[in-house]
Amino acid sequence: MKVICAGFSHTGTKSIAEALRILGYSKVHDFLEHSAIDGTYWTRIFDGRGSIDDFREMYKDVDAVADVPASIFWEEILEAFPDSKVILTMRDSEEVWFKSFAAYITHIRRTLFWERYMSIGFFLFRLFMPSYHSYFYNVCTAGYGYLLGNPNNELLLRNYYRRHNRNVLRGCPPRQLLIFNVKEGWEPLCKFLGKDVPENAPFPTKNKKDDSFVVNFFRGQCENDGGMREKMKKELYNRVTIAFSIFVIPIFVIISMTLGLL
Template identity: 40%
Template sequence: MKVIMAGINKTGTKTMGAALTILGYEVYDWMENFWFIGDDWIKEINDGIKVESLRRMYKGVDAVTDCPCNAYWEEILEAFPDAKVILTVRDEDDWYKSLIKQFSELDMFRLRLVSFTTYTGYKMFKYTQHATRFLGNARHWPWQKNRLHNEEALKRMFRKHNFYVQQKTPKDQLLVVNTRELDWEVLCEFLGVPVPNVPFPHKNKGANIMQELRATKPALHRIDLEFKISMACFAGVCAFGAYRLSPYIPFQRIKAMFGF
């Protein structure tokens, strides 16, 4: 492990994941954490984070970003004490608005529907509830809407998190940067790597990441396939039920009623 992104969600975590990938790091972002070690994370969060488990989970991984890693950054640093820590920050009013917009997108009917009609969708729902627990997300069933703490509580958590990271991380291993000032020069100087000859990525601006994730992540491809299978099975059951009930349906009376 070389880099731990300790910035809270909606402080450029997707941008950092993309930038570190361009630099050649093996990055575990939110989807990678779910797809490869989601069951491990649920167990660790429920039973207590163990350093030896984190070393096993992240063997061969160079960098982590997004939740739940930003909530347990200190435990990951304990497991990999030589790693560098990046804390991205932004104006807390802008951060709060962006966070609420992101969770509103996750409340889309289709996403809630696949959470209880597909196996992988339900697993992602359970993982997400554990991974975002530190944000106060209290949704217990897939058909419920996301519920976060009130604005004051979330902003207080945001301030405390940023202050704690700066107090507990060795200064020579920490980069604190505002998302507006994040670029190749700042990042590469801190990491001690050459600046690549490509534009700096800016991901999930406006909290519209789901469309891009659906096009690139295998977990969401699996969910799409399972959803189609579920809907086909549902349609088949309905058709069979209609066939079995057809002798008892008064078609002639219905036709006469509507003038057919």
């Protein structure tokens, strides 16, 4: 583990993850990789059975991490890998962050029809993909309480953002910390990491409202998902097959026997 991106969600976490890949960090675990690749470890951690050794094992061959849940556990990861550098991505202000975050979540809900069918969608998600439902529920609870269902709860969202940033600023050794706004581009990032500024490569801008990685993921257009989409499809297929076997086949047999077809 070389780089821990401790920035709160929607502070440029997707952009910084892509920037690290461009700079040569080949194994960068972002939001989807945490579940698709590291899900077993995170389940143990969320269940209260985790330890620092889990982080050492989970990230022993990983170059960098970004976004939740890793950003929430940045202190534990730093304890496991004390020589790592920490990047705290921040927006221009707390107000800018809140407006951007709230607008983004609202956009996702409306784009994926969650605004109208959210309760049905979560029920089906829990029924047919229980392991992923449990994981994402734990991630959202750890990162934002229960706020994703109500992105307009301004006071609580601001409080989460403020407390997280203050915790990083107070707890991380200054010599290992870079406070970074993605608007600053390559120069401060490369200087902090001891890397050359990439030639003819503009600093990446990922996960904007009109290019949401969540929407792209469900549409099968996500570049880096760690195999998450295929694993979710497999679990969905298995659950649907089980449901079909339990409910549809017995009903078919009963009807056939009633009609004398069997």
